[in-house]
Every structure is written in structure tokens, then in C-alpha cells.
Amino acid sequence: MYTTKFVxxxxxxxxxxxxxxVYQCLITEGTISGYEVAKQLGISRSNAYNSLASLAEKGGAYTVEEGSTKKYVPVELREFTRNHIREIEDARMWLISHMPEQKEVSEGYITIEGENNILNKLKNLLKSTKEHAYLSCTRSYLLYFVRELRELSEQGKKVVILTDQAVSVEDFKVYFSEDRGTSIGLIIDSQYAITGEYGEGSQNTCLYSGQKVFVELFKNALGNEIKLLSLNEESY
Incomplete structure (x- = not known):
């Protein structure tokens, strides 16, 4: 009942x-007391009451009085998440408007580790595309970028995709190759490139740079692969 992904x-x-x-328990049960939460989750009453009080402070629950018993009801999930996002956005805007003067950094070759960090960098790069993007990865990983690719399509940006299985992507040129395993690569506007591996643990490592030599080398490698795939398509 209490799924790990939801939690x-x-x-x-x-x-x-x-x-x-506790919040998931509230959603499932509706109005509930700390005693009932403790019983449902198999935790001590003190932990249940402390968690409920903290949850209420964070905007996830309201209290109701039923006689001498204090009970709790959940704040509707959409409302709770929307409130949190709004607070984060307000904080983000305040930080941007009040941040100290930033020293210009000369970007060299940056190593990005961790699947989430790599995924976020790739999504941010796709969102920053001005003219064209070249994306190389397995189909299963390509599905993580559906939203960003749809936005690029709506904006009329040029996108070339190299992947290993059929995909339903309109307006983009797609080339199919052998299994790409855990390799990932992206070039944005011939100015920035990221390439490496995603997987478990230490396998999640990519190299990112805006250095011209690095971008050109990776661009040429992808270009040669595309030419070879194009020749293979023509031979059939």
C-alpha cells in the first residue's frame, strides 16, 4: 500500500x-488520529504525533477536533505540491535578484557525476538550444527527454537523433544504429557538448565543455557515424 516511489x-x-x-497514510485513511497512524505504520505514538505535527507545520495536514481527540486530515495533494513549488519559485526569484556579484568563470572541461546530475544537465542544455541539437543515446534513455524534445519541435528547432530502436518523434531526423548501451552524447548549437556514460554508481560520469576543440571532435565523430548510417540506409 505504501509505495516506495510515492514516498x-x-x-x-x-x-x-x-x-x-504519514502523509500517504492520511491520504489513504482520510481523518485519522496519531494513535491510528502509529497503528497503521507500526511506529511509536510519539513518533506518529511528532510527524503529524511537523507535517502540519510544513503545510501537508490540517488538525480537526473530534471531542477530546485531535485528529488530522491531509491537505489535498495538488494543493500541497503547488504551494511548495510556489514557495520555491518565490525563493528562487529572490535569490536571483539579491545574489552577490558573480565572478566570471572560464569553463574548461567539467566532469559531471551522478545520473540525476547528468540528466538535469542534458535537459537544461536542450532547453537552451537556439538553433540545433544532436542527441545520441539508447531509446530507453531518450524517453526522459520527451518534454524537452516536444518543446524544440514546437519552436521549429532542428534536432538530429541517433538511437538504437524505433521512436515516434515528428519533425526530427532519426538515425538507427546498434545498441548504444549506456553511452550518451549531446551537442548544442555547435557550442557545447557533453558525452559519457550513465548507469549504476561510478558509471554515471560525463564530460562537458564549451571548448571549441572538444566540441568539434565530438561533432566530427557523430557526423562520421551519421554518414555511415546514411550510406547503409541507401544500400538497402
């Missing part, structure tokens, strides 16, 4: 694991 997603909204479990 982990709730934790992205400022809740601890136990608070997330």
Missing part, C-alpha cells in the same frame, strides 16, 4: 521519509 517523490517536497509515509 520518495514526496520527499522531494521537503518531507522526511516518515512524514511522507
Amino acid at each position: 520518495e517523490s514526496l520527499m522531494q517536497f521537503g518531507l522526511t521519509r516518515q512524514e511522507s509515509l
